[in-house]
Amino acid sequence: MSFSARDTKAYRDDEQSGHRKLGVQQREELVKNYLPAAPNRARSNSRNRKDTGHFGLRKFLKSQLYVFLYFFVHAVFSIYLRIRVAYRVVANQILSILKYHHNTPDYIRRDVSTLSRLPRHVSVILTLEEGGRGVDVLEKLINEVTEVAAWCASAGIPRLSIYEKTGILKKYMPQTHRALSRKLKTWFARHQGPVLSLSTRGETAIQTPSRDHFAQDQQTLEVILISEDDGREAMVDLTRVLAEMAQKGRISASDITLDVIDNELAEAVMPEPNLLISFEPYVDLQGYPPWQIRLTEIYCSPDNQGVGYQVFLRALRKYAQATFKLGK
Amino acid sequence: MLIGTLKQGPIPKHVAFEMDGNRRFAKNHQIETVEGHHLGFEALARVLEICYKCGVKVVTVYAFSIENFNRPRHEVKGLMTMAKVKLEQLVQHGELLDRYGAGIRVSGERDLIPDDVLPFVDRAIEMTKHNKDAILNICFPYTSRAEMTSAIKATVDEYAMPSRPPNPPFSQSRITQKIRSNQSKNSDLPSIREASPDDAAKSDDVDDSVSSTTALDPDSPPLPSTPSRSANFKNPETITAETINSHMYTAEFPPLDIFIRTSGVMRLSDFMLWQCHENTHIFFLDCLWPEFDLGNFVPVLLEWQWRQKKLMEKDGAARK
Structure with a gap:
């Protein structure tokens, strides 16, 4: 399987001498031992049980052994995964009891005060639960939205985008907005709360009128709702527009540059988020806008299920530690 | 193993x-x-x-x-x-x-x-x-963004090329001209009168077949306002994620x-x-x-x- 020490050394010597030491033939000799069997033989393993005789029987046994091992390994791995999940759930629970935010912005502010930097734009992936239809599921989703929004507001993050695949929230903009303002009102005292605006592609934003106009330093919270339609579909729409313009001769294809597309998508959908938090057990983007996710720090708490403050906080910590070098 | x-x-x-x-x-x-x-x-x-x-x-x-x-x-x-x-x-x-x-x-x-x-x-x-x-x-x-940009560009290019009618090498006008000249050779004027409505119908046909696809879309402007020039283009509404994907x-x-x-x-x-x-x-x-x-x-x-x-x-x- 792995290369023998002698061959590795020979390879590295050759490397160092600027590839003059070994000729074509020698190099082929070197790798020969590691090459898989020639394809005609390789392909006819386990499936080819028809040829009887000693050789066929051995092959058959071998494949049986593999099947057995496969299930064995998977059984062990499955146990391991389940233990890991259970362990993490318990650890999470304990942590969240110890570090509960008690619905007060001050606790959260204290939690984030130690971080060296905060993202300007946080994005979260939320999922609408399958199965249970109707009001309950939607209510749960809106509840999660308001929770996350409240955390962001407390932490001082000015922009939050919420990705939900089906885009159901877009149909309930006024309701969502109402729920959000109510939540923020209960978290903050009447006058300290941030100015809220809720927007989505192709709709006018719903703004909460600023109550005291004289407060200059008042915080704002911009919530953007995005869905599957804002991902590839938005890029398709943009291409359509560009194609139409090109057909009318207003632009030529060479005018289309990265900047143009970037600007257009940032304006129409949303700018690049700094941090993406997935509350799923593993990273699956579910159709998240591809253009915007370029340098986004992705955080996903492994094996986690459901929205929780602990995950949010850990994501912020992770973000604070990350270094950006952009190819350098 | x-x-x-x-x-x-x-x-x-x-x-x-x-x-x-x-x-x-x-x-x-x-x-x-x-x-x-x-x-x-x-x-x-x-x-x-x-x-x-x-x-x-x-x-x-x-x-x-x-x-x-x-x-x-x-x-x-x-x-x-x-x-x-x-x-x-x-x-x-x-x-x-x-x-x-x-x-x-x-x-x-x-x-x-x-x-x-x-x-x-x-x-x-x-x-x-x-x-x-x-x-x-x-x-x-x-970089992926450069890739996506070039894919979009290629798609736009594809749609900005006037798409020819299905049989590009044959020109309808040439055919009608040839027929006309044949006819004029064979006999005198009478049949030309017959030929010209025919050839008008033919060119109508071309327009119809292309613009009818645009007419199906409720958003697109009504027929008369579509200039015959744009009828040669593929309809941009037919661009899908698949189209862009094919240029990746x-x-x-x-x-x-x-x-x-x-x-x-x-x-x-x-x-x-x-x-x-x-x-x-x-x-x-x-x-x-x-x-x-x-x-x-x-x-x-x-x-x-x-x-x-x-x-x-x-x-x-x-x-x-």
């Missing part, structure tokens, strides 16, 4: 690696940066061996980003030389590659490849063009199943953005790329298989 075992389950068709951590590895071990890249190449060889033994069809690796040109010059030069040498060696072993059906593809901005490397790239691609069993897709001067470098490959980034950085960093947006399992591993080995890869595969099984069970339950 282990691989034979793994093979019993589902196997990903397309795996992408972001080979990160070569320089950090070099720094930790106090060796030269370029040396780190060489070790990274060895790791790549190891990984490729495992992948193809398992039956992975396509492996995509992020070899060099457009942004990487901003790195120190000697490092860029070292990397380019390495690419050149490796490709040159590969070309020499053409026969071996054929035997295993291994193909090389290079995705990226061709214009940015230095002139001394380009011929080798071309030769390697040319030589292995017909091999489709095990493809190594090297992303070399690549990865168009011919199966969808991306696993995305692996080493060195603990949790970003995609402009790699395979379009491709991994859905149903791709993204793994961020803590090890540095030169350390990446079977021991790191097998758990990933196992976990993927496990999730795949779970998903299938879920699907099965949903169908019942």
Whole structure:
């Protein structure tokens, strides 16, 4: 399987001498031992049980052994995964009891005060639960939205985008907005709360009128709702527009540059988020806008299920530690 | 042995690696940066061996980003030389590659490849063009945004070209002219009168067939206002994600199943953005790329298989 020490050394010597030491033939000799069997033989393993005789029987046994091992390994791995999940759930629970935010912005502010930097734009992936239809599921989703929004507001993050695949929230903009303002009102005292605006592609934003106009330093919270339609579909729409313009001769294809597309998508959908938090057990983007996710720090708490403050906080910590070098 | 075992389950068709951590590895071990890249190449060889033994069809690796040109010059030069040498060696072993059906593809901005490397790239691609069993897709001067931009550009180009009627070499006017001249040769005027409404009807036909597709869309302006010039274009409403996808470098490959980034950085960093947006399992591993080995890869595969099984069970339950 792995290369023998002698061959590795020979390879590295050759490397160092600027590839003059070994000729074509020698190099082929070197790798020969590691090459898989020639394809005609390789392909006819386990499936080819028809040829009887000693050789066929051995092959058959071998494949049986593999099947057995496969299930064995998977059984062990499955146990391991389940233990890991259970362990993490318990650890999470304990942590969240110890570090509960008690619905007060001050606790959260204290939690984030130690971080060296905060993202300007946080994005979260939320999922609408399958199965249970109707009001309950939607209510749960809106509840999660308001929770996350409240955390962001407390932490001082000015922009939050919420990705939900089906885009159901877009149909309930006024309701969502109402729920959000109510939540923020209960978290903050009447006058300290941030100015809220809720927007989505192709709709006018719903703004909460600023109550005291004289407060200059008042915080704002911009919530953007995005869905599957804002991902590839938005890029398709943009291409359509560009194609139409090109057909009318207003632009030529060479005018289309990265900047143009970037600007257009940032304006129409949303700018690049700094941090993406997935509350799923593993990273699956579910159709998240591809253009915007370029340098986004992705955080996903492994094996986690459901929205929780602990995950949010850990994501912020992770973000604070990350270094950006952009190819350098 | 282990691989034979793994093979019993589902196997990903397309795996992408972001080979990160070569320089950090070099720094930790106090060796030269370029040396780190060489070790990274060895790791790549190891990984490729495992992948193809398992039956992975396509492996995509992020070899060099457009942004990487901003790195120190000697490092860029070292990397380019390495690419050149490796490709040159590969070309020499053409026969071996054929035997295993291994193909090389290079995705990226061709214009940015230095002139001394380009011929080798071309030769390697040319030589292995017909091999489709095990493809190594090297992303070399690549960023995903540049890829998406060029795909959009290509799509726009495609739609901005006036599409000809189905039988381009034959011109209707020429035919009618010929008929007319024939007729005028054969007899005198009378039949010309008959011919001209005919040919008017024909040209109407052309317009109708194309503009009727636009007329089906409720949004598009009513028939009279569409100028006959635009009738020659393909309708932009027919652009779909598939159209754009067909202009991506990865168009011919199966969808991306696993995305692996080493060195603990949790970003995609402009790699395979379009491709991994859905149903791709993204793994961020803590090890540095030169350390990446079977021991790191097998758990990933196992976990993927496990999730795949779970998903299938879920699907099965949903169908019942």
